[in-house]
Amino acid sequence: MTDSNAPTSEPSNYIRDIIDEDLKQGRHGDRVVTRFPPEPNGYLHIGHAKSIVLNFGIKRDYADRADTRCHLRFDDTNPETESVEYVESIKEAVRWLGYDWEEHLYHASDYFEQFYDFAVVLIEKGLAYVDSLDEAEIREYRGTVNEPGTASPYRDRSVEENLDLFRRMREGEFEDGEHVLRAKIDMASPHMILRDPLLFRIKHAHHYRRGDSWCIYPMYDFAHPLEDAIEDVTHSLCTLEFDNNRRVYDWVLENCLDPDDVDDRPHQYEFARLNLTYTVMSKRKLLQLVEEGEVDGWDDPRLPTIFGMRRRGITPDAIKSFCRDVGVTRTESRVEIAQFEHAIRDDLNEKAPRVMAVLDPLKVVVTNMDEETAPLEANHWPRDIDREQMRPVPFSKEFYIERDDFREDPPEDFIRLAPGREVRLRYGYFFTCEEVVHGADGSVAEIRGTIDPETRDGTAPDGRSPRGTIHWVSADHGIPFEARLYDRLFDIPAPDAGETDFREHLNDGSLVVQNGYVEPSIRDLPKDQRVQFERNGYFWQDPSDSTDDHLVFNQIVPLRDAWTEDDDTIDLEEKRREKERQKRLNREKSIANKKDHAETLDADERDRFVRYRDELGLSPDDAAIIAGRDDLSDLFEAVVDRGTDAQLAANWIVNELLALAKATPVDELPFDADDFARLLNLIAEDEVSSSGGRTVLEVIAEQGGDPEAIVDSKNLRQIDDTDKLRAVVQTVVKDHPEETERYRGGKKGLVGFFMGQIMQRTQGSANPETARELLQEELAG
């Protein structure tokens, strides 16, 4: 039971971690500026909602710590697909979700002049050129993922010529496709994106906002970073598929911006888009369903579109709380629809007054009652929700119950109505079934039976209480209505994953229409009130089809149902076994394909490798890693020459130094072989522990310095003195009686906790081996 409106502590995620750190470092002063940048070429869906909640959520949550903004920006740089209709629908969707962009509404199309100017800057720097290859040729020249590209013959045009051509492109002197403007980066880059990406193309097309004033339009990779920079965005959040594009994003900003502005330029961070089981999320597939009439428009309640969800009756609160639940990560995932349904129920449980409605009516006649009784009184709210809102519920001789709630031949655990059985009618009498009337086809047509007049208030004087309670609606007073029950749109969890066309997996039963009766008090509730039809789920009136004469209710979500006849438990077990099987398979493969490091070495490296392995006794792995890099070999040999033990040196180079020097060659680090040898010496002589050594290494790799001096200034000299250590160990144990208790009770993993405490107190300088021995002695009691 969470109140989604409450300012609950926001879950942290990796993007918030970055923002926290940036705030701490003052990277953008105290500004945190995000943006939601849709292209107005389609309707928004729950995946967009995740992005909206992320971006606007950051604006809201950091408002107390920082100067925050969140822009709504239309990324309208492609005139062929965009329109005002989409702009308006997107604004409406964002507003409906409950977010306010205030005065920060922007359009990329307002920046066309600036994009042009930035392009001129690049040309003048010799970093962009007009290419006159046609589309097919450009593709050809780009190469493939395995082969480098080749330079366009136009790549080396003069700045003047480029400037002239680019100006004339804008003037409209050329046809579509005759020329493009490209960045001059690297046609051989292993990153395809960096093989001279296109910046501008000619498109004689009418733009929905700029009309015909432009005939060249910028590409995403050029426009987007500049849009962010123009608006002073600090954190530009997008989905994972733009990961590769980040390289151009950075390149554009670093080369277009004034050097003074580069330091606090925007940065792009990617997160996984949201996928749900049993539905599809891509604009293209959604469009296909709409256009082919598989669903009833963009706001069909079965669709995961914002308008579909709105029409279905799902609230913004539920969507937001769901988005918070799934979090923000870089792991691609598909969330079980059950998780979403939970958020919807959790939200509605406290918002929806209860009423009774029968969806699939079966008539019941009471034989021991002739005239109408006064209406029963019932609270719209169940006892566990602390609200009172009474309404009259008329009861009469004839009423309807749910067809499902009666079985002629009930299974063992069936607790509802059956021949000879008594049940409680919700808010009213106990009823006993005495007769079953069959129709011509043999199906049950009517139930007859008696009420116990003593049980009008739902209790019996003799204290008996039926096992089951069922809902009902008076036949004389019930209002007929149409119920639309929605189920998952597809019948497999990942309709868009396999080889087959996703449309083959459409679920025939995704919409079931039933005609039932609802209690008359529904008329006293606001038309847009979400209600719970007891035992049937949450409903509300369809906003477009429901009228006073013909009520239409959408089922927002059914109630959780513990009485299901099919069980998913087998499925779960199967999944576990499948995962286990897969793991075993992968293990075999990964062992079988283990690579021999030495294979890729050239002749010189191989010499070194053999020497390290055979003469110095290094493991083949270590020997190959060091031999494979000149900088590592030089350092390694230099320290060994100074008398350091080869294995020790290798360990530290491979396992510790490599982590710090992934990108930079070690000879560019601010320390030399002497420093490193001295450090290793301190470690070899037990002057510092290995963790102390690591600290020293970090310092000298960062800023250089004498290891010995650092050891002293940071107080890292290893404590071997047993008495001194014992004192520390004893205090630690004494200070944590509860953990000690648990350790003695069998939670041996706590040694790590205690060791951590000891290391903290001694700033990492305790001799770990001795400390551990003493600790174990002490904990043994």
Place this chain on the structure above:
RNA sequence: UGCCCAGUAGCUCAAUUGGCAGAGCAUCUGAUUCUGGUUCAGAAGGUUGAUGGUUCGAGUCCAUCCUGGGCAACCA
């Protein structure tokens, strides 16, 4: 076959930056209940993708491999 990204419970995520592997959802019990709902209590579920290494100590650091995804639009 190049480059990039990601692998923690069935699903979605945590894990104080090298120190007790946890939570929500789903599942299964039990209690409460005039909703087979809600709420509460509990259980089960893990070789942290694998193998080796570093370390007193590895989900976290190093190496290799495996699996999945992305990149060769004048789309975004």
